[in-house]
Amino acid sequence: xxxxxxxxxxxxxxxxxxxxxxxxxxxxxxxxxxxxxxxxxxxxxxxxxxxxxxxxxxxxxxxxxxxxxxxxxxxxxxxxxxxxxxxxxxxxxxxxxxxxxxxxxxxxxxxxxxxxxxxxxxxxxxxxxxxxxxxxxxxxxxxxxxxxxxxxxxxxxxxxxxxxxxxxxxxxxxxxxxxxxxxxxxxxxxxxxxxxxxxxxxxxxxxxxxxxxxxxxxxxxxxxxxxxxxxxxxxxxxxxxxxxxxxxxxxxxxxxxxxxxxxxxxxxxxxxxxxxxxxxxxxxxxxxxxxxxxxxxxxxxxxxxxxxxxxxxxxxxxxxxxxxxxxxxxxxxxx
Amino acid sequence: xxxxxxxxxxxxxxxxxxxxxxxxxxxxxxxxxxxxxxxxxxxxxxxxxxxxxxxxxxxxxxxxxxxxxxxxxxxxxxxxxxxxxxxxxxxxxxxxxxxxxxxxxxxxxxx
Numbered sequence: 001x002x003x004x005x006x007x008x009x010x011x012x013x014x015x016x017x018x019x020x021x022x023x024x025x026x027x028x029x030x031x032x033x034x035x036x037x038x039x040x041x042x043x044x045x046x047x048x049x050x051x052x053x054x055x056x057x058x059x060x061x062x063x064x065x066x067x068x069x070x071x072x073x074x075x076x077x078x079x080x081x082x083x084x085x086x087x088x089x090x091x092x093x094x095x096x097x098x099x100x101x102x103x104x105x106x107x108x109x110x111x112x113x114x115x116x117x118x119x120x121x122x123x124x125x126x127x128x129x130x131x132x133x134x135x136x137x138x139x140x141x142x143x144x145x146x147x148x149x150x151x152x153x154x155x156x157x158x159x160x161x162x163x164x165x166x167x168x169x170x171x172x173x174x175x176x177x178x179x180x181x182x183x184x185x186x187x188x189x190x191x192x193x194x195x196x197x198x199x200x201x202x203x204x205x206x207x208x209x210x211x212x213x214x215x216x217x218x219x220x221x222x223x224x225x226x227x228x229x230x231x232x233x234x235x236x237x238x239x240x241x242x243x244x245x246x247x248x249x250x251x252x253x254x255x256x257x258x259x260x261x262x263x264x265x266x267x268x269x270x271x272x273x274x275x276x277x278x279x280x281x282x283x284x285x286x287x288x289x290x291x292x293x294x295x296x297x298x299x300x301x302x303x304x305x306x307x308x309x310x311x312x313x314x315x316x317x318x319x320x321x322x323x324x325x326x327x328x329x330x331x332x333x334x335x
Numbered sequence: 336x337x338x339x340x341x342x343x344x345x346x347x348x349x350x351x352x353x354x355x356x357x358x359x360x361x362x363x364x365x366x367x368x369x370x371x372x373x374x375x376x377x378x379x380x381x382x383x384x385x386x387x388x389x390x391x392x393x394x395x396x397x398x399x400x401x402x403x404x405x406x407x408x409x410x411x412x413x414x415x416x417x418x419x420x421x422x423x424x425x426x427x428x429x430x431x432x433x434x435x436x437x438x439x440x441x442x443x444x445x446x
Contacts (some may be wrong), residue, residue, distance in 0.1 A: 034436045059433075220426050249423040274420025275443060281357075 004050035006035070006058055007076040013308025020319050024048045028056065038063040045070070054311060055082065062087035072318065074311040078102070080328055088329060095328040096314045098307040100165040102298030107169035109297045110215055110245045111153075111177075113269025116291045117241050119150035123288040153178040159211030161204070161227070162218030162246065163189040170215060171197040183207045186218070208235040215243040216250055230255035236265050245271040245297045260287050271297045336375045337408035343392065346371065346380055348415045349445050350389040358444060362387035367438055370400035373408045402434035402442050414446055421446040 001021035005014075006028045017023055028034050035041035035058035045053070045068045053060065054074040064070075065087040073095045075083055080097045088095050116122055127133050135141050158174050160167045163186040174180035175197040182199035185207045194201055204227070208214060214236060218224045229252040236242065242265055244251055253274045259265050267289035273282060278294035285292055314324040327333070337345075352358055365387050372379040379396045382389055404411075410429045413419040421443065424430035432439055 032436060036433050036435065036439075225423070225427060247426055248420065249426045253420060272422075274422045275446070276422050277440065277443070 001052055001071065002048065002050045003052035003054055003072075004045060004048045005054040006031075006033075007054050007056035007074075007307070008304050009054065009076070009311075010305045010308035012305060013312035016309075016312035016316055020316065021052060024050065028058075034058055038067075042067045052315070057082055060084065060088075065091055065093065072096070072315055074315060075328075076101070076307040076311060083328075085329055089332055092332045094318060094324070094332050096311055096318075096324060097326055097328050098310045099326055101307040101310060102300070102303040103165040103169050105300040105303045106166045106217075106245050106297040107173055108300075109271060109293065110166075110170050110217075110243055110269075111173050113243050113245070113271070113291050113293070114153060114158075114213060114215070114241065117243075117267040117269050117289075118153060118156075120148055122291045124148050126288060153180055153213075155179060155181070156212040157181045157183060157210055158213045158215065159183040159185065159202075159207035160199075161185045161207065161214065161216050162224075163194060163199075164217060164219070166246075167215075167217035168193050168197070170217060171199055175199075180213075183211055204232070205235055208232055209237070211240060212237065213241045213243065216246045218246055218250055220247045220249045224250050226250070226252055228252065228256075230258075233259045233265065238264065239266050241266050242268040243270070244268075248272045248274045248276075257283060257287075260284070260290055263289070267291075269293075271295055337412055339376065339378070339394070341412055342371075342373065342376065342380065342408050345412045345415045346382060346392050349382060350392065352445050353384070353387060353389055359387060361444065362441065365441060367401035367441075368397055369402040369442065370397055370404070371411065372396075372403065372405045373411070374405065375407045375409075400434075402432065402438045404433075404442070405431040 003017055003021050003023045005023060005025045008027045008029050009025060014023060038061055041058055041064050051069050052072040053070060056076045060073060060083040062084045065084060070093050073083055073088060073093055075095060075097045077097060078099050078101060080095055083095055085095060135144055158180045160171055160182060163184045171182045175182055182197050184194050184199045184201050185204045189201060227250050233255055260268055269291040270284060271293045272295055276295055278292065282292055284290045310326055314326055317324045353362060363386065366385045369382045370379055378394055381393055381395050381397055381400065383391045407429065410424050414421050414424055421430060432442060
């Protein structure tokens, strides 16, 4: 067997796979090549004589699956949306994937954004770097202390919208690390997990009205698209902060921008936007009460190690005839 | 469903973006064919760009465009008129884009 690995893949995962197959490792984040065009991908797979594909973003459509002798597909993503699952299943090709690979990473960033806002780190950093900020009088000293006075995460009421793998991890960090009070809005929340963090399930409007901090961790579905609009933002306390490390489609970005610009709410931490990738054109960068990150919530060394191990261990299990843990089309195992 | 005239007006908004001084520099060596396919209108339009200048916008279908966007006519019009954002359209599957990564990153700047 030979694997063509275009996903970023940690050596711990490579070591496992090397026991079972030859490997061509061409990390797309080093080559800058994503195979969006099936013809290019087919040509590459044939050239490498690969029958195992491990990918992060390449498009594995029916043409690719039917044109090549592929035996295994591994996708280093929470959901293998770049694979034609039906075509893979038709051909009996197992598709392994990596659910929640980056949930801890996103939860970490969410808490980091909260701390950044509560302690005005973005504004402070910008002010100090401006080259125009001097503290050489007693008045300037006291003004600085007053201007940069922050608040603490402990004791705050945090409203979590979407209580899946990431929402739960955020709640755990806040409850156990800071002693925050947790409100949850998620019609599908696992009540046991909510109880574990002493959370209280409430309706959306109650969450928005009562929270000092509102954070989004929902998936994009028909129910959640534009779930937070002008009306919902108006319900938030003027002292409240808003965080979105999930998806931009859940929030009316124009309404959020206006609310932040007009100081209708205190601030925000945002990792997802209507136009991505984020660069210096991003309009939220104009605002000192917003911490902007360029959709890097899941980007950690540990995420790469985790997804590499999940894929490599599952492929090993499969090759040994054992039951894999994270397979998107388990029906192929019966064939 | 929009009319062909609406679509042509919308595609002209993309053409105008090439005159934006901020974009001019970034697109100075950009020479690509961008095909927009509208399944609801059962047609495609191609914007041909050479060295950062739009040379033509024609109703046609190419064999292998550098960038291929598939989108309902009203969705593209809403994006270009800032009534919806491209990421929302992409995330919800209303806009599909194919092409090399570098070209798609450029496309994002035109939306």
